[in-house]
Amino acid sequence: MVFIKIVFKNTFLFALILFISCGSLTKPQATASPVIVPEVTHKKIDTQPSLDAVAPIYVGANQTDKYLPLLKGKKIALVSNQTSVVFRTPFFQKHLLPAGVAIDEASLYVHLADTLLSQNINLVKVFAPEHGFRGKADAGELVEDGKDTRTGLPVISLYGANKKPSKKAMEGIELVVFDIQDVGVRFYTYISTLHYVMQACAENNIPILILDRPNPNGSYVDGPTLEEEHASFLGMHAIPLVHGMTIGEYATMVNKEGWLGENLVCDLTVIPVANYTHRDTYSLPIRPSPNLPNDIAINLYPSLGLFEGTTINAGRGTEMQFQLYGAPDLAMDKFEYAYIPQPNFGSKSPKHNGNVCYGEIVTSNFPTNAVNLEWLIKAYTNSTNPAGFFKTKSFTLHAGTKKLQQQIQNNIPLEAIRESWKLGIELHKKRREKYALYPLD
Helix, strand or coil: CCCEEECCCCCCCCCCCEECCCCCCCCCCCCCCCCCCCEECCCCCCCCCCCCCCCCCECHHHCHHHHHHHHCCCEEEEEECCCCEEECCHHHHHHCCCCCCCCCCCCCEEEHHHHHHHCCCEEEEEEECCCCCCCCCCCCCCCCCEECCCCCCEEEECCCCCCCCCHHHHCCCCEEEEECCCCCECCCCHHHHHHHHHHHHHHCCCCEEEECCCCCCCCCCEEEECCHHHCECCECCCCEEECCCCHHHHHHHHHHCCCCCCCCCCCEEEECCECCCCCCCCCCCCCCCCCCCCHHHHHHHHHHHHHHHECCECCCCCCCCCCEEEECCECHHHCCEEECCCCECCECCCCCCCCCEEEEECHHHCCCCCCCCHHHHHHHHCECCHHHCECHHHHHHHHCCCHHHHHHHCCCCHHHHHHCCHHHHHHHHHHHHHHCCCCCC
């Protein structure tokens, strides 16, 4: 029997502060700390404005009245990173401000771990995904076990050799809480971490509670669908590159579709986002990872992320990560922009470190509601080393299929490439409808 509990009670009165994206279009912040941005109200996109058109979006973590009672008296493990926050509101300041935790007046949120500890929740350990518990590790960098210096909690890495919690690590745990901000792209590894955590929970008969958050790329579905023979940590299931689901919706799909394997099903509870639909715009107040500094980078990530499997630098080592691309072997006369990647907060050793890269800035194409292949095709066509352009294994894992590389190398028209995606997209959309927690249209 499948245990799925979706909590839809009336939201307690919170005055949630929400924010626009951090940094400017051309000079994103590159500090090691989460970036705090100005106050703004998220608005729903409606053709006919209604009375709730400016209703605030309440993330799952802020709905403490719904989930704190589920945690009381249990030994809790938290799967989280720097995005796992409770937004600081008047109610929060009065009732939930962690004792002994110094919070600057300019700070507009506090970590969920601190909030749980302040409420005498027995939080015994933290599981950390790619980039670590505080979100400072490079993409692909080994994240080691350790101890969080702020709370003293033991931190167990789920990135590196052990991507799945071990049976020993799960011993004594009575409930796992998962709260990580996703960006809705298949090769963004947090949903793979989610899969392994759910699998470990199912194997050890431990319930999992997901505090849901909006998907900033949740308004569309696009891109090639992963072929099972190319499943990896960069994509574990047959879904399109942009899947159009929140973490809570995706977890429900994984659970009910039997994707955990070996007839495994976990006891899953989701605290949904209040007042959210997939039509809504949503600006992230905290970088979801070091190289996604603002809304533009997040929106362009599905398209420019494909460069990770090529010789092209997609802005790592600059202040415009995933907002430009370039390489030394792109034809200089075909591109007007040049830059030199240097080590920075987002990348200790960026691709083409210290070398002049020729390319272009693509921020004028923001926002987009589709995977844009024009930049990838332009770069390949104008490479002085087309034979070495693709790192085939890596590109295949990012694309989820060998076909895309073959299509580009064979000069298949862009329209025909997109046509080849349609069946997979439509199948996913039909499946997604069964697990939607929020209006899709």
